[in-house]
Amino acid sequence: xxxxxxxxxxxxxxxxxxxxxxxxxxxxxxxxxxxxxxxxxxxxxxxxxxxxxxxxxxxxxxxxxxxxxxxxxxxxxxxxxxxxxxxxxxxxxxxxxxxxxxxxxxxxxxxxxxxxxxxxxxxxxxxxxxxxxxxxxxxxxxxxxxxxxxxxxxxxxxxxxxxxxxxxxxxxxxxxxxxxxxxxxxxxxxxxxxxxxxxxxxxxxxxxxxxxxxxxxxxxxxxxxxxxxxxxxxxxxxxxxxxxxxxxxxxxxxxxxxxxxxxxxxxxxxxxxxxxxx
Ligand code: BEZ
Numbered sequence: 573x574x575x576x577x578x579x580x581x582x583x584x585x586x587x588x589x590x591x592x593x594x595x596x597x598x599x600x601x602x603x604x605x606x607x608x609x610x611x612x613x614x615x616x617x618x619x620x621x622x623x624x625x626x627x628x629x630x631x632x633x634x635x636x637x638x639x640x641x642x643x644x645x646x647x648x649x650x651x652x653x654x655x656x657x658x659x660x661x662x663x664x665x666x667x668x669x670x671x672x673x674x675x676x677x678x679x680x681x682x683x684x685x686x687x688x689x690x691x692x693x694x695x696x697x698x699x700x701x702x703x704x705x706x707x708x709x710x711x712x713x714x715x716x717x718x719x720x721x722x723x724x725x726x727x728x729x730x731x732x733x734x735x736x737x738x739x740x741x742x743x744x745x746x747x748x749x750x751x752x753x754x755x756x757x758x759x760x761x762x763x764x765x766x767x768x769x770x771x772x773x774x775x776x777x778x779x780x781x782x783x784x785x786x787x788x789x790x791x792x793x794x795x796x797x798x799x800x801x802x803x804x805x806x807x808x809x810x811x812x813x814x815x816x817x818x819x820x821x822x823x824x825x826x827x828x829x830x831x832x833x834x835x836x837x838x839x840x841x842x843x844x845x846x847x848x849x850x
Pocket of ligand 1: 690728732757802803840
């Protein structure tokens with residue numbers, strides 16, 4: 573597949589897998605702006621320069637893609653969710669956005685950098701998780717020039733552990749036994765992910781795992797909104813009443829320190845790295 577828009581620029585993108593990825597881009601923009609607001613530090617690490625060609629992998633609704641463009645780089649944002657791409661194009665009609673899958677995209681011209689914020693933890697297929705991850709990293713490797721940089725941040729080992737544990741317990745109390753297969757995320761340690769990067773031909777020059785407690789907007793509704801936005805696969809097939817029961821149980825069982833002054837806090841842990849294509 574090649575999109576019309578990318579044929580007019582130095583970018584030509586091929587997506588090799590059918591996409592089926594439903595996201596609510598309005599809920600994402602309205603209640604979860606922290607996703608790209610926290611991306612500013614990562615942008616500094618990327619340090620985009622005028623004239624560089626950069627791909628924003630998992631661009632969401634395009635806010636960080638636009639910041640990369642403001643630094644003078646030629647940028648394309650890709651995302652596997654049609655609703656996100658549609659919204660990104662609406663937000664920034666002068667920029668390039670395309671539908672593509674992080675494990676199977678290709679570009680025709682090698683790039684200076686690939687940037688990715690809050691996306692890589694979604695690159696997981698339970699039945700062949702490691703193979704799929706390696707395919708995703710290999711895609712990035714193929715997309716880069718020698719010496720090109722891969723700069724990313726995503727959920728690392730221990731990310732949203734209290735929320736995941738509370739969801740599992742609440743689902744198990746409803747008699748649901750396949751909780752692990754409902755879990756869509758991959759949160760690796762530095763050692764695990766740096767090894768995958770090295771095996772695919774990257775030199776990892778910087779990596780850090782850090783806690784970043786993240787305040788959720790919307791006061792009391794913050795945790796329910798977060799679960800509906802990001803953890804909906806855990807709730808698949810449940811009636812609306814059962815979903816409400818699970819969310820209520822999660823809220824009641826989370827530690828007190830995650831609910832301060834009437835607002836929820838999510839127990840995020842981030843893995844940030846800088847790697848160079850050898
Ligand atoms: C994260 O950015 O760490 C994240 C977002 C949604 C679900 C899980 C993790």
